[in-house]
Each structure stands twice: as C-alpha cells, then as structure tokens.
Amino acid sequence: MKKLRLACVVGARPNFMKMAPLLRAFEAYPHVETVLIHTGQHYDRNLSDVFFEELGIKHPDVSLNVGSGSHGVQTAQILEKIEGVLQNAASENDPFDRLVVVGDVNSTMAAALAAVKLGIPVAHVEAGLRSFDRTMPEEINRIVTDSISDMLLVSEPSGIENLKREGKPDEQLHLVGNVMIDTLLHLLPKAKQGDVLTRYELSPGEYGLVTLHRPANVDDPKILEALLDVLIEVSQKLKLIFPIHPRTEKRITDFGLMEKLKSASNLVLAPPLGYLDFLALSSQAKVIVTDSGGLQEESTVLGVPCLTLRPNTERPCTTEGGTSTLIGNDAALLHRCLNDVVAGRYKEGKALDVWDGKAAERIASVIVERC
Known part of the structure; x- marks a missing residue:
C-alpha cells in the first residue's frame, strides 16, 4: 500500500487538544506517516510545551519558533516558514500528500494558504463554524481556511449548513464530531x-x-x-x-x-x-x-x-x-x-450524540479513504 504522508500543524493551546486524538487515530494505519509541525505561535511553556507532555503527543518533528507578534507579522512568518518546510520535503523527494489543520488560529490559516499555493490539498478539522462577527480574527481565519480547503471535517450540524450556504459541494463535507471532546473524555x-x-x-x-x-x-x-x-x-x-x-x-x-x-x-x-x-x-x-x-x-x-x-x-x-x-x-x-x-435556577443541557469521543477515528477514516 502506498505511503500516505501528512503534515499536521499545531500552533496554539487549543490546537494541541485537537491534534492529540488525531495522531493516535492515524496510528491504526501503518502506511500513514504523520509529521507534526509546531509553529510556536504560543511560546509560553505553560501554554505550549506542557501540553505535549500531558496529552501524550510526540514532540514536534519540526518547530518553527515563530512566537508572538501582530496578526500580520505572525501570519507572514508562519506562512514563510511553513512554505519552506513543504518545499524542502518535495525537493527531498518525500512530499506531503495532504496538510491537516485544526481550529481557527493564525497558524491554521497561514499553513493552509502555504499548502494550497504549493498544490498540497488541505483538510480542515472543525470546519464550518461561524460567529458571523468579522471583527473576530478567528472568524476571518475560519472563512479563509474553509474557502481553500477541499476536505471539511465538521463538528456540529450548523457547520454543514454554513458551508453549504457558502457554496461548498456535498462531497467535501463530513460531519465527524468534536475532537476536543475526544481528548476530554480520554x-x-x-x-x-x-x-x-x-x-x-x-x-x-x-x-x-x-x-x-x-x-x-x-x-x-x-x-x-x-x-x-x-x-x-x-x-x-x-x-x-x-x-x-x-x-x-x-x-x-x-x-x-x-x-x-x-x-x-x-x-x-x-x-x-x-x-x-x-x-x-x-x-x-x-x-x-x-x-x-x-x-x-x-x-x-x-x-x-x-x-x-x-x-x-x-x-x-x-x-x-x-x-x-x-x-x-x-x-x-x-x-x-x-x-x-x-x-439552582439555571437551565440544564446536553451534548450532541456525535460528540461521543470517536471523532478522530471518523476523521482518520475519511482522510485515509479519500487521499
């Protein structure tokens, strides 16, 4: 079976919780190689390195050490450095088959943009979420990332509705559940x-x-x-x-x-x-x-x-x-x-059935089957 090489990008605290179950899920496929790229968007040890230890994530294969900065500076540095990593892999005759990004931080958008400009398809985990508030930097990151990704892995039904309204075809949409909840339950x-x-x-x-x-x-x-x-x-x-x-x-x-x-x-x-x-x-x-x-x-x-x-x-x-x-x-x-x-007057609530701790397994299956 042909090797499938995936570039998996993290950069900020929420990304770590979302990527951990994905890396575990891919281990079930011997022909899949995951390369973990840490942009360093969060640089405080309490907000970054400790999460690799606690979540059982392997230490990054590539660390970009971008650090803090304005949105423009940080995005530009991530874009430049990620592009170099992807180009080097191709020049060494070991190109990536797909880039996997999670969430909505600057690292998510910048990595996706670098990949698609090099012809590498992008899978976006937690796609389709919309606050409809474009003053939020995260909303811009979501919209841009979804617009250039061809595999949209959605955590809740509203995400499917949003993406359909934006013109995304059904074959790109996958309601898979919530990887953050996978980590919580684990x-x-x-x-x-x-x-x-x-x-x-x-x-x-x-x-x-x-x-x-x-x-x-x-x-x-x-x-x-x-x-x-x-x-x-x-x-x-x-x-x-x-x-x-x-x-x-x-x-x-x-x-x-x-x-x-x-x-x-x-x-x-x-x-x-x-x-x-x-x-x-x-x-x-x-x-x-x-x-x-x-x-x-x-x-x-x-x-x-x-x-x-x-x-x-x-x-x-x-x-x-x-x-x-x-x-x-x-x-x-x-x-x-x-x-x-x-x-004791506050409402009660319940989670979606698809938030069952198995989102990462469904995501890994979709990516492996369609790559």
Whole structure:
C-alpha cells in the first residue's frame, strides 16, 4: 500500500487538544506517516510545551519558533516558514500528500494558504463554524481556511449548513464530531486523579472557574473592572478560581486593578494551568465563566453551567441545547446568571450524540479513504 504522508500543524493551546486524538487515530494505519509541525505561535511553556507532555503527543518533528507578534507579522512568518518546510520535503523527494489543520488560529490559516499555493490539498478539522462577527480574527481565519480547503471535517450540524450556504459541494463535507471532546473524555479519569482541587482548597461542585482573555473583555478598563466587580461580589457566596492568562494579567496590572482582585479572600488567583489540572477544575466546577470557545463545548459535555462572555458564538449547539448562555460583557446579566446558578435556577443541557469521543477515528477514516 502506498505511503500516505501528512503534515499536521499545531500552533496554539487549543490546537494541541485537537491534534492529540488525531495522531493516535492515524496510528491504526501503518502506511500513514504523520509529521507534526509546531509553529510556536504560543511560546509560553505553560501554554505550549506542557501540553505535549500531558496529552501524550510526540514532540514536534519540526518547530518553527515563530512566537508572538501582530496578526500580520505572525501570519507572514508562519506562512514563510511553513512554505519552506513543504518545499524542502518535495525537493527531498518525500512530499506531503495532504496538510491537516485544526481550529481557527493564525497558524491554521497561514499553513493552509502555504499548502494550497504549493498544490498540497488541505483538510480542515472543525470546519464550518461561524460567529458571523468579522471583527473576530478567528472568524476571518475560519472563512479563509474553509474557502481553500477541499476536505471539511465538521463538528456540529450548523457547520454543514454554513458551508453549504457558502457554496461548498456535498462531497467535501463530513460531519465527524468534536475532537476536543475526544481528548476530554480520554483524559477525564486521569485528570480527576490529580490534586489541583486540594492544592487550591476547593471542594467538588462548590466553586466557580473563571477565564478571560478576549480584547472585548479585558482591553477596556471600565468593562474589565465591571466584570471583576461582579466576580468579587459573587465570590462572597461561591468561591471562585481564576487562572490568569498572561495577557489578562498585564491588563489588570496596567489598569491598577490587581490589588482589588487580590483583596477578595474567596477569589483564588492562579497561573495558567496545564490541561489535566484545568480539566479537573472545569469538570468539577459549579459554574464556568469564560470567553473561550472550547470551554463552551467542554462545559456542555460535562453538564456544567457556562456563562460565556461573548455576544455571539460559532458553536450554537452549546447555547440552543447545551449549558452555555451568551452574556457579552454585560456585567448586570453576568450577575443575574451567576445568582441563578447559585440558587439552582439555571437551565440544564446536553451534548450532541456525535460528540461521543470517536471523532478522530471518523476523521482518520475519511482522510485515509479519500487521499
């Protein structure tokens, strides 16, 4: 059987959780060779290297070490360096048959663009998601990546509808499920064996988990302070843990809000956490307050209320039938919903049947059969 050589690209924290089950799934095919390319879009060890260790991903075959920068600078550097990797493989008579990208970060779009310009077909995992908000850089990345990919691997029915509306032919569309959930279900038992709750003096079901990083929530001092004020007040009723993203920590410090935050005795500040520690926290929380896309999905599978600090979502199944509620950056609405959770008045939800932990197996089958 002819060897199938796949270039698998990761670059930022969510990519690692999505690529891990795919790499495992491809191991079932002896003729498939995966080459893991890490762009280095996330360079903080707590947001990058540790995930390779915890998720059991092999260390990258190729590391581009791009680092941070503006969208234009970062995208350009990834595009240039990925192109070099793909060209070198071809010149050494060992070309790639397909490039596989996941999610919606700059690495996803830049790698896809480099590949198609060299005639290498692209498979996009998590295709078709749309927030319909083009002020979000991720939305632009999704649209561009989907437009140039010929294999669109979709996590929820809305993605199929979006891609059909954009003119994609049925033969390119595959509803396969959610690889992020594959990783969650695979590692949940191990995560719950950890000691993170003990370290932070938390009891299962008796605390809330907070994450914030999007510019709409943290770049305006008035908005950020209003949100933090709600968290501080609610922490008097429900203990909260807040692993602070480096970008958010800088904003809180620059705006002179750190001392106020530290003075809240029932609000625990933590550094960025590894995936297993974070999963242990999210799976046993009473509520999650976040502006993360992935956490909307995870909370729905875990059955944990999720107050999503965004005005829109590219994952409508999490709000229509799941546990997520869109809050925007409305501090008053956040306060009301948190009180509903504490009082036991919050809605229940359930995940899609296709989010069953077998998405990666279905994806690997599609790619192998059609390459």
